[in-house]
Amino acid sequence: MAEWLYEAGIGEARAALVSRGRIWKARIEVDDGGPRVDAVLRARLVDRSGERTGKVALDGGGEALVEPLPRALTQGAYLNVRIVREGIIERGRLRLPKAVPSDDPVRAGRDLAARIAASGLPVRMLRAHEPDALEEAGWSEVIEEATSGDIAFAGGFLRMAVTPAMTLFDVDGPPPHGPLAVAAAHAVAQAIERHGIGGSIGVDFPTLASKTERNAVADAIDAALPQPFERTALNGFGFLQIVRRRARASLPEAILGDPVGHAARALLRRIEREPPGGATDYRVPPAIARRLTERPDWTDALARRTGRAITFIA
Incomplete structure (x- = not known):
């Protein structure tokens, strides 16, 4: 039976969705990571950079990008904003949170503990004096995946690379390339879920001459990756792009940032x-x-x- 393992660590909380003895999702939430998704905060417009976009200073500290701004809102005016994407550190540089204007009252966003509790699955709270259930499930291996980008799967190998524009997966393995690409599609989908990867995702598969084989790879992505997402077809050069909602940093981004x-x-x-x-x-x-x-x-x-x-x- 699937269950969440949750650990309130020093400086960060950790959670892993475990089923059949392996980790399917791994999450880390740092205690000073800024406002969380769905938090509603009082803010002051400090820079109107376009007709509908601008920067606000948040009550309690920090800034956020807001779009769309009301046309009548002038610089220095106050408004409530709702966080739709948390701040993300990319190569030591903070990408500001994104927000939208809101009529809701001020509230905090749900933390990691609340989000996994809302999943409806059992949650087991871990203590330091107990056997290390996270390690037993493969926590260190998942962290190694996130930091090195090296992900093995049956019959092949993925190399994951995080860039400011997108997360990239390169597929490597011996022929025949049709079955290899289908197996890699399942491995990519599992890695996306395991590491909480959102935004733009590119996958470089082996070149497949057959349209039937290319369609089989796309069908494998559709079957293995939970909705919602959008994707392109697998083109003749072996490249496929996936776009998912990006609410917060992925596990690799949280660690490498x-x-x-x-x-x-x-x-x-x-x-x-x-x-x-x-x-x-x-x-x-x-x-x-x-x-x-x-x-x-x-x-x-x-x-x-x-x-x-x-x-x-x-």
Whole structure:
């Protein structure tokens, strides 16, 4: 039976949808990731860059891009906005959240715990003193996929690459290329779901001369990837494009957008799960030491959870 595993970690929450002993969806939500999807916030228009578009300053800090703006709204005016896409860090640079004007009252967006609870599937809350159910299901392997982009499947191999424009999958494997491409289509669909990938997605399949084989690949995508999405046909060069709603960063984007923060939080997770009486001094790379110094709330939480004061040495 499928169930969500949920872990309220230090600095981030983690969740995995597990069925038949494997992870089908993996999600990470950082605690300082900005306003969430469907949050309604009070905002002030600070820059009208076009007839219907502009930038607003959000109450509580941060900015967002808003479209469509009411024509009569002037710079400096206040309005409520609803977040439709969260902020995404791309190569160290923040892509601002997107929002639309809203008549709804101010409210917070649902966090990861609330979203998985709303799925209707059972949710198992994990504790650090318990056996590591995430690891048993393959959490580290999924994180390795997200960071390296290397994804193996029966009969072939995918290479996933995240770019500001789209997420790309390159298919590799031995002939015959027709069955390889169909198997790869299923693997791509599973990877998209597993890593929560939205927006524009490109897949470079082996070149298939037969229209029947190309249609079989497109049919495999349709069968394996849940709606809603749009796609092109598989062209004669082996390229197919998929477009899905992009509400927040995918797992690879969340990790690669802030690799130091991800590594620091993963380290805290490992220390939290150590048996009582563990070490109190840890040597870490300088970048991680700086991040932990910048986030005393993380190290304070670690001390509360482990019952010991821990020092990180660069």
